Amino acid sequence: MTRPDYAEKIPNNVGLAEDRRLQRALESWQPDFLSWWESMGPTLPTQDVYLRTAIDVRGEGWATFGHVPMIDYRWGIFLADRNADRRIAFGAHKGEPAWQKVPGEYRAELQRLIVIQGDTEPASVEQQRNLGATAPSLYDLRNLFQVNVEEGRHLWAMVYLLHAYFGREGREEAAELLHRNSGSQDSPRILGAFNEETPDWLSFFMFTYFTDRDGKYQLGTLKESAFDPLSRTCEFMLKEEAHHMMVGTTGVDRVVERTAQVMVENDTDDVAALGVIPLPVIQKYLNFHYSVSLDLFGGETSTNVANYYTAGLKGRWLEERRKDDHQLTNDSIMVDALVDGEISQTEVMALTGLNTDLRREYIADCSGGVKRWNRILDEAGLPQRLYLPHVAFNRRVGAFASIEASPSGERLTASEWEARKGQWLPTDTDKTFVRSLMRPVYERGKIAAWVAPPRNGINGQPFDYDYVHLA
Numbered sequence: 185m186t187r188p189d190y191a192e193k194i195p196n197n198v199g200l201a202e203d204r205r206l207q208r209a210l211e212s213w214q215p216d217f218l219s220w221w222e223s224m225g226p227t228l229p230t231q232d233v234y235l236r237t238a239i240d241v242r243g244e245g246w247a248t249f250g251h252v253p254m255i256d257y258r259w260g261i262f263l264a265d266r267n268a269d270r271r272i273a274f275g276a277h278k279g280e281p282a283w284q285k286v287p288g289e290y291r292a293e294l295q296r297l298i299v300i301q302g303d304t305e306p307a308s309v310e311q312q313r314n315l316g317a318t319a320p321s322l323y324d325l326r327n328l329f330q331v332n333v334e335e336g337r338h339l340w341a342m343v344y345l346l347h348a349y350f351g352r353e354g355r356e357e358a359a360e361l362l363h364r365n366s367g368s369q370d371s372p373r374i375l376g377a378f379n380e381e382t383p384d385w386l387s388f389f390m391f392t393y394f395t396d397r398d399g400k401y402q403l404g405t406l407k408e409s410a411f412d413p414l415s416r417t418c419e420f421m422l423k424e425e426a427h428h429m430m431v432g433t434t435g436v437d438r439v440v441e442r443t444a445q446v447m448v449e450n451d452t453d454d455v456a457a458l459g460v461i462p463l464p465v466i467q468k469y470l471n472f473h474y475s476v477s478l479d480l481f482g483g484e485t486s487t488n489v490a491n492y493y494t495a496g497l498k499g500r501w502l503e504e505r506r507k508d509d510h511q512l513t514n515d516s517i518m519v520d521a522l523v524d525g526e527i528s529q530t531e532v533m534a535l536t537g538l539n540t541d542l543r544r545e546y547i548a549d550c551s552g553g554v555k556r557w558n559r560i561l562d563e564a565g566l567p568q569r570l571y572l573p574h575v576a577f578n579r580r581v582g583a584f585a586s587i588e589a590s591p592s593g594e595r596l597t598a599s600e601w602e603a604r605k606g607q608w609l610p611t612d613t614d615k616t617f618v619r620s621l622m623r624p625v626y627e628r629g630k631i632a633a634w635v636a637p638p639r640n641g642i643n644g645q646p647f648d649y650d651y652v653h654l655a
C-alpha cells in the first residue's frame with residue numbers, strides 16, 4: 185500500500201503517480217468535476233468551512249479537521265488497505281482469491297453496478313444545493329457541506345474505478361455522471377428518489393436518515409464484492425457514511441425534541457402557530473422518505489441480483505456473519521407479494537429474494553430510529569408515537585407498485601387513496617408551512633426555533649464554534 189500523496193493534484197493512496205495514463209485521464213476529468221461542483225454544488229457563498237478531510241485511511245488520518253474553502257477541498261481517491269489473502273466469501277467462486285482485475289465475463293455487470301452507485305453521489309449534492317440559504321445554525325450548515333463534499337468524494341471513488349478498470353467505456357460513463365442531473369427532464373439521475381428535491385431541512389434530515397441509509401446498505405453489499413478494488417473503495421466510503429447517518433438520526437431527534445418541548449410547555453398538540461413542526465407533519469415526511477427509500481431496493485425478486493450474487497459481484501449485508509453455506513442454492517425465503525390481489529407473502533428461491541433480504545436488514549435498522557424518536561416523546565411525557573408505515577404504503581416499485589395501501593397496510597381503492605393520501609403524505613399546505621419556518625440563522629451559537637441544538641459539537645468543538653465563515 186502506497187502512502188497518500190498530497191503533493192499530487194489528486195490526493196490518493198492508489199499509487200496514481202506510477203500510472204501516468206490513468207493519472208492523465210483523471211486529471212482531465214478533474215476540471216469537469218470542479219466546474220460541476222461550481223455550477224451544481226452548494227449555492228450559498230462561503231469563505232471556508234470547518235471540514236473533515238480524509239488524508240489517509242488509517243488511524244486519525246482519515247479525519248483531519250480544519251477550515252478550508254470548499255472549492256479547495258482535497259477530493260481524493262482512497263481505498264481501504266489491501267488484505268493480500270482476501271478470498272471470495274460467497275457464490276460460485278467462494279473460497280477463490282478475490283479479483284484484482286475485472287473478469288471479462290462480468291465486466292458489463294460490474295460497470296453497471298458502479299455507475300448506479302456513482303450516480304447517486306453527485307445526485308444528492310444537486311438535491312441539497314439550495315439548503316444553505318435556510319440553515320438553522322452554523323453547526324447544521326457545516327454538516328450539510330461535510331455531507332456534500334464527501335458525496336463528491338464518493339463520486340471520485342466510483343470514477344476512479346471506472347477509469348482504472350473499464351477502459352474507454354468507463355471513461356465515457358465517468359463523463360456521463362457529471363452530465364445527468366437530479367430532476368432534469370432530458371437526462372435525470374438513474375434512480376427515482378434521487379430526482380426528488382430536498383427543499384427544506386426536515387426533508388434533509390429525513391433524506392440523510394432514510395435515503396442515505398439505503399446507500400449504506402448498497403455499499404455494504406458492494407463491500408463484499410469479489411472485485412477487490414470495489415470492495416476496498418466501499419469499505420472506506422462506509423466510514424465516511426457514518427457521519428451522514430449521524431446527521432440524519434440526530435437531526436430528526438432534534439426536530440422531535442423541540443416539538444415535544446413546545447407541546448409540553450403549551451399543553452397542546454396544535455403547535456404550528458407556535459413555530460415548530462407538528463408531530464403529524466413529521467410523520468408524513470417520515471412516511472414519504474421511508475417509502476421512496478424502500479423503492480430503491482428494487483423488486484422483491486430479481487434474477488439479476490441472484491446472478492450478481494452467484495457471480496460474486498454483490499453479497500449480502502454482513503455476508504461473513506451469516507450462518508449458512510453462502511451459496512444459497514437450496515434455500516428459500518418468504519417475500520412480499522400480491523396473492524389473489526391481497527397484500528401477502530410468497531415463498532421463492534433465496535437467491536432471487538436477495539433484494540428482500542437487504543430491504544429487511546434496512547427496515548430493521550430504520551426501526552431503530554423510530555425507537556429513539558419515541559423515547560424522546562416518552563421522556564417528554566407525551567403519549568404520541570411515530571411509526572414506520574407498512575411496506576405496501578406509497579410504493580412505486582415491486583409487488584405493491586400497482587396497488588394503494590394505508591400506512592397500516594389496509595388495501596385501498598384508487599379513489600379511497602386519492603381522498604385520504606393527504607392524511608399520510610405531505611400536502612402542499614404542509615410543505616408550505618415547513619418552508620415558512622426555514623429562515624437562516626447564521627449567528628454563532630444561535631439556532632432556529634423549530635429545532636433543538638445538538639448535544640455535541642463537531643470534533644469536540646462547542647456548538648457556538650465558528651463552523652462556517654460566510655462570504
Ligand SMILES: [Fe+2]
Nearest residue numbers: 305335338399
Ligand atoms: Fe455517498
Ligand SMILES: [Fe+2]
Nearest residue numbers: 396399425428
Ligand atoms: Fe452519504
